[in-house]
Amino acid sequence: MNLFSKIFLGIGGTAVLTGMSLKVFPQENDGLSVAKKVADKVIADTHFAFTLVPQKEVLGLQVVDFRSLRPVSGQQVYAKSKLTAINDTVLSFGLSYAGQISIWINSKPVYDGENSVVKIPKEISYNRFTFNQRFSAGLKKGDNEIVIRYTAVEPRLPVVFLMPATKEGDLDAAARFSSGIKEESQNTSWMLLGPFNKMRQLNMQARLPDYLMEGTGVLNWVKSPQRFIPELETPATAAYQRDPYTDWHYSHGAMVWSIMALDTDGKYSAFAKQYIDFTLQQIPYFVYQYNSLFAWRGSYHRIFRRTMLDDTGAPILPFAEWLLREKNAAVKELVMPIANYVANEQHRLKDGTFCRPEPVEFTVWADDLFMGVPFLLQMAEITGDRKYYDDASIQVVNFRKYLLNSATGLYKHAWFNDKRQQSAAYWGRANGWVAWANAELLAKLPRKHPAYKQVLRNFRQEMKALIAYQDKNGFWHQVLDRPDSYEETSCTALFTIALARGVREGWLSAAYKKNAHAGWEAVKTKIDENGVVYGICQGTDIGYNQEFYMKRKTINNDPRGMGAVITAGIEISKLRK
Template sequence: MKKLTLLLYLGLAIPFAGHTQHNTTDIEVVKRVADYAVAHAAFTFKGNNNQTYNTSKEIPEGVTANISDHLSEWHYPNGVLNIAMVDLGNYLKEEKYNAFAQRHVAFAFDNYAYFEALSRKGVKYKNFPFNQLINTRVLDDCGAMGASLLDVYNTVKRGDYRAYIDKAANHISKVQERLPDGTLCRPNPYKWTLWGDDLYMSVPFLARMGKLTNNNNYFDDAVAQVKHFTHYLWDPRTELYVHYYYEDLKRQGVAHWGRANGWIMLAKVQLLNNLPASHPGRNEVIADLTQQILGVAKYQGPNGLFHQVLDRTDSYTETSCTAMFVYSIARAVNEGWLDKRYITIAERGWDGLVKEKIQEDGQLKDVCIGTNTSADLSFYYNRPTELNDFHGIGPVIEAGIEIARYRAKK
């Protein structure tokens, strides 16, 4: 008691579970992360002559130009970030966050034709701008960015946006490779490989497309993909998903990789966000989501965080998967899909992120970089992390929104 009195006398803060750093509110932490992205996405090009160009029209002949920063590029994590920014703007009624997503999409559509013309001439170089927009080959190229474009299209009704949305829908529904039972898969690294990541790279888009067009075929396909991915990737022994399934070997992968499990959980939540209440598959998706939440909860660390390899505590604690689980669980509680007693899993995860992973300037620590599949577990252990890698920014924003929603109701 004397020690406690002394600490109070000296003005030293005593940590308390549920408090964010420096007593800032949850939404202030979220805005710190989002505002860092807003401030550091330049939406410009950098030439090999070290000059900066605001539009592709300014790039001189013979100059090789790249997009100036990762936050301005056209890759699936940018789509995740755009969706989060729209959600944050809508939640806070602050237009600058919606404007970020709108500006990102416009930057691509106003400039990609220049690089598409170069591509037709055979010009290619490292980090070629808008390559995934120009050449759609796998779900990474169009699924997440397409979903974010659908969110922007709700406000900005440009014809070229709708044309791309229809093109992405055609690719996912009719072009992308599938197993004989209709499960989406990839031609690499082996024919055919089922990636856990691809549930997110397809289902959120399909769900939004169903809502846009009132075509139940999109909803039916999205629900079927959830069922199929669980069939191939769920490991009942650990109650986790493996990262991949090799169709040629009829064999699951070795790693219960954190972010793959996060992508899968996120996809189910985004499907439920858009799936009509009357859809016959809705309760099945909720049951599948609940099963996954109860499974992953067993692997949460004492600091609230989850590991890079979920069932291996000697792997590092990883930011993006933790945020994905926090968002999904808190969202499920907020929407009434999951009993509120499970909110403590999300709250402890969020408080762990705030305490250990979110810096004062809004940058994120310990985000695993983009990751391929591998047959050896050590590959996943040794995947590097990068400060503020863009795989983590969108999920952290989404997690904070849902935690703030829940705590605002308490």
């Protein structure tokens, strides 16, 4: 018996349809037309264009950029800012730089050091950064003056990165930076002075001068020049205004991938090709913006952050799909490094299960099954390498091990590996991501693969459990076992995908057909005549109680549900043929 045979031996079982009595809906073939109407609205709301916006500080991470002062080796420059503390406190700071620096807070020295190499902060999870080093300093309640003296050492980068940070690398909100200058908008909280020779050092025990006479010249306090950076446009008429559909995002990847499935050489594939080509054209500039201008929340930043499956496995789906359709060197150049990240750099538990360092280290998120598995299956086709099938299968089996509650047959949103416990709620979309990922694996995994039979058994058990929580009107709820939570569109669409494909492929009995149709009829009630989809839960972190999920807002045409709605329509149309 080989390793996979051992891993994938499980308890067998035959799915038996249970649950409430559901109305049998008419069998007209409207799934495809509705899916196209939704896709048409997405296309109309997508602009392949930019507008210029002022670059601003983001995430509380201070970028003290002396480059505009052009200091040469041995010259010194100063920076000052105001740090306002909520209470008297001792604050820990993350710090990265290359060169020599000294830092004072309220005229008291708190740091002095030298680094030969700068470790530019890396965002290892949402809003969490790594730094060269750390130091701590006391702050009084209210305003505190902080001053940095930097001595240039060419060719080192004359930029200092500083953030009040918890030990995990998150922003500590106990204090806030500002320049102290009254103005409507500021691109930086820091005033800069210099450069001048090292022999002339400011007296840090006295009030800093308002200007300096340097030989026959004058040095004034200045700010780094205000840059105006390109930002992807969202048209004013778009139903969804929070982010442009052209940006790199896991939900956009799933959405465009779904639109591609509407045809092979018509307007929907043409839209996908335009999306792909436009993205590829922007990469040379935006890698500069991210790595040199430190626009950590600028357009396309997730391509270069590349520290989670949200940044990699799901956004790349339409690109990998295009590579399956035709050889394209530029597409391959983007796809292969992301495949390497997913295979070799993505956070995992010791047994290889995908995980994240948030909200605590080694947390398994149900969402990540879809964020990773479909792309692994694409890579198996692209490369012919069986290891991708093996990895996808291990993820499906292990996610079930960690997240499934055997009493309900449902998946919890997360597994906290440090505490060896599951999270609080059966969030609908989390279970939906699992269902779609499992349906993708069954569709593409070779039937002779050692995992296939167990994956099929698990899928049948999952579908059997889910239909018991389907409302009589066809919907599933935001919290699956809480009928007092709202009817949620994206999870209903996701379960419809799995059920419809399951019946069509013979993985499920024909009795499940009415559950799939009921789900689709429910989804249709949330789509208006313009193709706008209502009732999609907004992006959702791991909640520590059910009420967190029940209070989440819904957003029209949120891309987190658009791919599911389009694919559900496609699957229903195939089921009815």
